[in-house]
Amino acid sequence: MDVEVGAVLPEWRVPSVSAEKMKTMAALLADPNPIHFDVAAVRALGLGDRPVNQGPLNMGYVMNMLAAWSGGHDRLRRFRVRFLRNVFAGDELCASGVVTAVRTENRVRLADCDVVLTGAGGEPVLKGTATVALEPVTEEKP
Amino acid sequence: MSERTAPGPSPADPREHVGRRFPGGVFTVEPWRAWLVADTVLGEPGGEVAHPLFVWLAATGAMGVTWDELFAWFGATADDGPMFGEHETTVHRPLRVGATYRVSGEITSVDRKSGRSTGPFDVVGYRLRLHDAADGVHVADCWNSIIFPRRG
Numbered sequence: 001m002d003v004e005v006g007a008v009l010p011e012w013r014v015p016s017v018s019a020e021k022m023k024t025m026a027a028l029l030a031d032p033n034p035i036h037f038d039v040a041a042v043r044a045l046g047l048g049d050r051p052v053n054q055g056p057l058n059m060g061y062v063m064n065m066l067a068a069w070s071g072g073h074d075r076l077r078r079f080r081v082r083f084l085r086n087v088f089a090g091d092e093l094c095a096s097g098v099v100t101a102v103r104t105e106n107r108v109r110l111a112d113c114d115v116v117l118t119g120a121g122g123e124p125v126l127k128g129t130a131t132v133a134l135e136p137v138t139e140e141k142p
Numbered sequence: 143m144s145e146r147t148a149p150g151p152s153p154a155d156p157r158e159h160v161g162r163r164f165p166g167g168v169f170t171v172e173p174w175r176a177w178l179v180a181d182t183v184l185g186e187p188g189g190e191v192a193h194p195l196f197v198w199l200a201a202t203g204a205m206g207v208t209w210d211e212l213f214a215w216f217g218a219t220a221d222d223g224p225m226f227g228e229h230e231t232t233v234h235r236p237l238r239v240g241a242t243y244r245v246s247g248e249i250t251s252v253d254r255k256s257g258r259s260t261g262p263f264d265v266v267g268y269r270l271r272l273h274d275a276a277d278g279v280h281v282a283d284c285w286n287s288i289i290f291p292r293r294g
Contacts, residue, residue: 014184021182028178029199032210032220045223055226060183060195067185067194073236074191080230 001071001134003111009097012065019051019089029054050088058087058126062115065095070111070132077110081128092120097130109134156216156264157252164268165206166246168275171196176239192237198229200237201270201284204245216252216266218290227265227287235274235281242275243282250285254292262292 022036034041035052043049059081067073087093094117101112110131117126171192180187183195205212213219237243247270256262265287272282 021184024178024182028175028182029203030208032208033224034220035223041221047223055229056195056198057183059198059229060185060193063194064183064185072191073185073194076194076231076233076236078230078232079194080228082228083226086225 003099003102003134005099005102007099009065009069009099009113009115012061012068012095014061014091014093014095017053017057017087017089017091017093021057022051022053022089025054025057029056047086048088050090053087053089053091055083055126058083058093058117061093062095062097062117062126062128062130065097066113066115066130066132069097070134071136074136075132075134076130077133078131079128080130081115081126083126085123085125087119087125093125094118100129102134156266159215159249159266160252161248162215163248164246164270166244167204167206168242168244169200169204169272170242171200171237171239173239190239192239192241194231194233194237196237197231197233197272197282197284198286200243200272201245201247201282202286204243205247205268205270206245212288213290215249216264216290222293223291225289225291227289228285229287230283230285232283233281234283235279237272237281243272244275246271246273247284251287260291264290264292266290 026036097113097115099111099113103110111134113130115130116124118124176192177187180193249268251267253265267287270284274281
């Protein structure tokens with residue numbers, strides 16, 4: 001896989017964040033936070049009238065973008081993000097990224113990337129950095 | 143999925159929790175759960191490699207306390223609206239569907255901050271490690287911070 005610094009990763013889009021997926025995720029996580037499934041609780045906290053997407057789901061969209069570009073989920077080595085604002089049911093999202101460095105570590109070629117998840121207006125909701133292996137590797141000592 | 147241990151009494155100063163270890167536990171990436179997580183995150187279910195989101199799922203799923211118990215360590219409940227702050231996943235070996243992982247970790251930081259619109263809030267950092275239960279290999283790390291609004 002030939003990669004250069006400055007390469008733009010193909011965008012990965014979510015047309016409309018699903019409130020039903022949030023409910024499934026809340027159950028999978030045993031997450032009692034009602035902002036993910038109870039609109040009354042969202043209103044009571046002054047957060048509007050749509051459920052708030054789980055942070056891990058927002059991370060997962062960006063991980064999907066990295067996997068689609070690099071060749072699979074087994075390529076991800078490091079992923080660090082800051083959550084900047086809430087994502088609500090019905091929101092449109094776009095995960096994107098750009099390569100900031102290409103290097104070799106322990107004989108494995110790696111690409112460092114800036115990554116961001118943005119809303120329909122282009123506002124970032126999650127931002128950070130990631131490192132992916134550019135070839136399939138199954139094991140590396142920590 | 144994980145052992146549940148009742149938390150001790152909350153200290154007056156939440157910073158006293160820095161260094162407090164999680165009871166820990168074990169987490170198996172069950173095929174049904176791998177499928178549902180991949181579907182929920184709009185990925186592609188199936189395959190041997192687990193979605194990397196499972197680093198966070200396994201770590202927090204088997205840290206040995208429930209979310210309610212963790213929130214209670216810091217004098218909060220889910221109704222206070224605790225939120226994700228930051229997250230870091232480090233993968234040394236991809237997680238596999240069907241594999242079992244041992245989880246350990248501790249609270250790493252507690253910082254009181256304040257914002258114009260948000261008012262005061264506490265930022266709690268915690269780190270969790272995953273070891274493959276089959277061969278003991280350290281396969282991943284998961285660091286996170288939670289924001290606890292302190293609206294009074």
